[in-house]
Amino acid sequence: MGKFCFYCLFNKLNIQGIRFASTTSIAASKTEEFTSLCSKGQIKQAFESFSFELWSDPSLFSHLLQACIPKRSLRLGKQLHSLIVTSGCSSDKFVSNHLLNMYSKSGELQTAIALFGRMPRRNIMSCNIIINGFMQSVDIESAKKVFEEMPERNVATWNAMVTGLTQFEFNEEGLGIFSEMHRLGFLPDNFTLGSVLRGCAGLRSLHAGRQVHAYVMKCGFEFNLVVGSSLAHMYMKSGSLEEGEKVIKSMPTRNVVAWNTLIAGKAQNGYPEVVLDQYNVMKLAGFKPDKITFVSVISSCSELATLGQGQQIHAETIKAGSSSVVGVVSSLVSMYSRCGSLEDSVKAFMEREDVDVVLWSSMIAAYGFHGKGDVAIKLFEQMEHEGLEANDITFLSLLYACSHCGLKEKGIEFFDLMVEKYGLKPRLEHYTCVVDLLGRSGCLEEAESMIRSMPVKADAIIWKTLLSACKIHKNTNLASRIAGEVLRLDPQDSASYVLLSNIHASARRWQEVSNVRRSMRDRNVKKEPGISWLEIKNQVHQFCMSDKSHPKSLEIDLYLKELTAEMKLRGYEPDIGSVLHDMDIEEKEYELAHHSEKLAVAFALLNTHEGVPIRVMKNLRICSDCHVAFKYISDIKNREIIVRDSSRFHHFKEGRCSCGDYW
Template identity: 40%
Template sequence: MVDPLTPSQHRQDTFLDHHTHIGEISESHFPFSFDPKFYISALLSCRNLTQIKQVHAQATVNGMLQNLAVANKLLYIYTQYKAIDEAYIFFGSMRERDSFSWSVMVGGFEKAGDYRNCLGTFREVIRSGVKPDNYTLPFAIRACRDTIDLQTGRVIHHIVHKFGLHLDQFVAAAIVDMYAKCGVIEDARLLFDKMPKRDLVTWTVMISAHAECGNANESLILFDRMREEGVVPDKVTMVTVVFACAKLGAMHKAKLVHDYISMKQFSLDVILGTAMIDMYAKCGSIDSAREIFDRLKEKNVVSWSAMIAAYGYHGHGRKALDLFPVMLRSGILPNQITFVSLLYACSHTGLIDEGRRIFYSMWEDYSVRPDVKHYTCMVDLLGRAGKLDEALELIDNMSVKKDEGLWGALLGACRIHGHIILAEKAAKSLLDLQPRNPGHYVLLSNIYAKAGRWEDVAKVRELMTQRRLKKTPGWTWIEVDNKTHQFSVGDKTHPRSKEIYETLKILSEKLELVGYVPDTNFVLHDVDEELKAGILYTHSEKLAIAFGLVGTSEGMPIRITKNLRICGDCHTFSKLVSEIARREIVVRDANRFHHFKEGACSCGDYW
């Protein structure tokens, strides 16, 4: 927001000197000669709403509100103190308004979170014939962003073109941000690439948008391009880049970003430090995450929760729980995120009694009321352990609103234990909430297939066809020689496919000698066993691991990322390969990390 006064005017003496007690402005403090600058200076000196109203009253009595500069400053000060009702009443009484007046009012509503009145006032701007400027427009655009109102956002974009402001740096940056937050990344990028000049904020928005939309690799490409164009990142940008690295899960990139942070001597404060804990944990190095955690001079509840969560999804449930009392002794009280992290650690390590104790202590000991995420963790914990009746009882007795995550956890447990009746109940609730999510249909279809109920499988598939839904394809990524390689099931597009399949064949022969038999339960289709085994043989995880063996030095860890949950057969395969090839294999799937070493997995076969 731009003030109606220049900085030199702002530095003028105020009517409140060091001897005037705050809250005690009265008529005696005002001189006998009145000057607009005096009232503006007085408003700048106000410390609370009472003082603003006193100056407002004196300005009204002395006729100073006929001066547009004074009126605009009063309006602005009201909005700065979030007195939006008083501001709007005064705005309605103003005999004269200019573009700044409208901008203050539109911006005041936006900052107060009153997006309906923000956009309503902006419509009045257009109807009144006042040309919107590069101060008013960003407020209206941000209101569309915060309400994810893409339709109105596009209308405002047309208005921007109509008034020739599409090349304005501030306006264009706001539109890029709006499109990005509304999930239309292509539109955001198209406008971003056309901007003649991009500031640091716009670069940061675009980097963040690509990471949020699942294209973290493009975020890091943009980061390199930004620096090539001479734009120097700040700490906010680096937090965004670290977040993108965490999404990508590429250790090489993580180390490069860490080196850059060290080179530029960015202080490792609680925000950047916590982001780096998450980055290293999601890139597969729990030790590096802990090293950053221990280096932090200041830790808040988010830092502690991030480290607890990291231990949880790496399968170190005991370490996660051991960190909790240390956090309490440091004087940090847990919040809802802390308990989600603790319960998640319990659910993925089979710590049933500990999970129950933590869940019931939330409200009793820490006054933290469980929400649906905590119930979901408990359903997951109980369900994995086969305690489906207890999980269902917990669901039936919960007072918070049930969501798709909760029913999904129950459906997943039903798949593990083959509980058809409960699976149908969970699936019905899931499909009521998310009828267009193909994963729910696939999971139910697999449960039916495992039970041999092929007619029900056919019905589910037909329903998917009618609704034009397709199963999410499985992909696996591996980073070799600082380059990311991607595989799908049966993939033969890689330049080294011949070597990959030869390696797989040799591995399969060696695995058969130690008793490995493909678990065809994980190809739940009505086809013969030989074809099932063939499909399993070319799962994307196996192709990536085979490429890791031929593409990296002997003894080096193999790190892969899977967009879906790793199947049971690939899990067994990875364990045996880690023993035969004497390689550590780290798999990051949609749920957690698996560290395969010497024939065992960090999850203890409990995932």
């Protein structure tokens, strides 16, 4: 707005001293022109369109104040406030309410509260505005106090309470307010029902959600787009995809919100391939994706680790004008990172326009995932320097980065900083990272002590994290005890049986190995097979150990024999000790050579051009033999090999790995 000032125009128009209570009527066309300019956000032009007669209508101040809100023109709003006081219009309840709304929505809640306290005539609208202001500041108690002291309420009042409570995950209280609203005879509107259904989704309560669904039908809102989308979201968030889809299919018309609900539901319930299909169907149906659509679709590309498709979606976000939206940028940073292209993550981050703690946390996580803990720490320090306040996700990313780079002291320092300086309460995930950090560093007893003394209840994952550390440090006695804790919480967890079996096998305790496997058979626990996949020319190729199903399996097998022979000439020795079965040496070498990740890398070498990085994804952790082999292959073939396993990324280049053999 430049240096535009209402007072300059005030003097220019020479209207000081004019009686603003003039009863002269304003021409309808002039009023229409004025309100049109305000609705378009052209505040300066609207003000300049004033004639002496315009000052006789206080409602025109309301239009100007409303125009200040989307423009975030707090300075101009304050100047208007002064003119309103000077003009004698401050006693007008409509003008006062719009002033209150302007301050509340511009982040000046304390000014709004002071104004609310001085208002000579409050009404329901005044109270509703201040309740919304308290809710947006997460001052629930103050909002409740105003609500309880109101002599009368309307539907907007109840909506302010229900929406505010469910927005900040006070879902049970939100549903309680809705029940009271119903008991007192207030009829909900589509916004009330939408908020209540979001509360049910937050609680993942299908029972409550179905009750509200029945009430929706009784009230005749089942075909309302807002309510229908909220209903579908509730079912999908609660794990009932079929019922959610049924709601969307029954809607007479769909809008972008309905499509987004369907796509997000598929993404949240682990159907990334279906998300991409639905995205294409949505576009074919003539709907333009928005920032919400892109976040779900990009996240699905992350899950599938399909870099080519992710790049195509990125191009579409640019075309749609959504590429600079913070949520989209965060998703792009995560997607490129999970697809093995850290450089593209950094580029997306550097091209950001807005500052957001979620985006910074995503970039810190990306560095940690790729073994660049020192860079993650520097980025955190830069984030603090720029005045951004870290949240629990930021610290989770930092702890993860430290645990995968062996930065024990730094990790403990960040954990203490999180609690002492930022006042954040550690969640189970934070404790799991610290246990991983301690376990990898060999502090097994200290890690166990932390689990047993932490204020949150341990789950199978945190015990399994310590069990993995027992395998690294070959502590069979502690492993047996920790495995018992895991299997007590999750008796069907195949990974824990396999870990324990491998620990015994490493110690050549074949009888113990046999006992573990017998226990698996007795409980009908199936071992998760190792699967590796990669994308070449927008086509995903998948491999299992000793896989013969691929059309080029014979060619891959022959190439692997030649490659293994070449590696042996360079000094490679197969790590037959990592084959934890009682079989002869030749069989062990054959099994090692046909691990799923080796098959994938061999296929990539045969089907991609020289110099092109190879990106392979694996559902389990990479074994020690494949890790050594890929260092040799990267040097022999002069290729960068990027492997994402279940724990982290490994960048093999010129005979070295980015993890420094610490994984």
